[in-house]
Amino acid sequence: MKTQTLTLEQQRDIMKQRRFIAMPLAGTLVWAAIGFASPFFNEAIQTWMLYLGTGAIFYIGSGLSYLTGERFFSKDRQNTEFDTLFFIGMAMALLVFAIALPVAAIDHTTLPLSIGILTGLMWMPLSWAIQHWVGYFHTVARTLGILIAWYVFPEARIEAISAVIVAVYLISLVALEVRYRAINRTTLKVSRASANAGVAMSARSTTSPIPQ
Numbered sequence: 001m002k003t004q005t006l007t008l009e010q011q012r013d014i015m016k017q018r019r020f021i022a023m024p025l026a027g028t029l030v031w032a033a034i035g036f037a038s039p040f041f042n043e044a045i046q047t048w049m050l051y052l053g054t055g056a057i058f059y060i061g062s063g064l065s066y067l068t069g070e071r072f073f074s075k076d077r078q079n080t081e082f083d084t085l086f087f088i089g090m091a092m093a094l095l096v097f098a099i100a101l102p103v104a105a106i107d108h109t110t111l112p113l114s115i116g117i118l119t120g121l122m123w124m125p126l127s128w129a130i131q132h133w134v135g136y137f138h139t140v141a142r143t144l145g146i147l148i149a150w151y152v153f154p155e156a157r158i159e160a161i162s163a164v165i166v167a168v169y170l171i172s173l174v175a176l177e178v179r180y181r182a183i184n185r186t187t188l189k190v191s192r193a194s195a196n197a198g199v200a201m202s203a204r205s206t207t208s209p210i211p212q
Contacts, residue, residue: 011080012129019180020070022062022064022068023057024169025061026058031169039159043108100114112150116161130179134172134175137175146165
């Protein structure tokens with residue numbers, strides 16, 4: 001459903017009312033699986049796990065969206081200009097793989113570093129769109145954490161980086177859910193206040209004397 005007749009602020013309000021937990025849930029599951037499985041496989045399989053796992057996050061998240069109520073591909077979903085901005089940011093982050101892949105061909109140990117950081121960049125425009133700190137936190141904490149883990153744990157880089165990403169995802173999920181519930185409470189209060197005001201006006205109009 002398009003929102004061509006709405007102002008940008010109205011479209012931003014629509015964007016703010018979304019839950020935004022399906023994709024982070026998918027990311028948490030995938031990176032946790034990669035981290036747990038990596039010690040049991042050789043480097044070639046670990047590389048494919050990173051490629052296939054991170055590539056599957058979108059599809060897993062799309063499926064989870066029907067459990068979280070977000071319903072990405074529902075006909076009733078209102079798409080906004082901010083959705084377009086988010087997907088442009090996602091495409092921009094993915095294009096940076098043009099640098100990451102040749103570097104990984106030279107040194108495969110850079111792969112979890114580059115994939116982990118690049119796939120976290122798209123949180124930045126989300127934070128701006130919904131006017132909340134969670135996206136800025138996610139990208140900055142994830143980037144710094146991954147960089148530190150890559151240097152500190154040279155013998156277990158995939159496991160360490162996966163642990164950092166999962167930890168940041170969990171914090172972000174809690175923040176997003178708290179934000180969503182706070183918005184729902186505010187919306188409910190406004191709706192009740194409007195309903196009460198309408199009832200009061202109706203009562204006054206029915207009890208007022210009829211002009212003779």
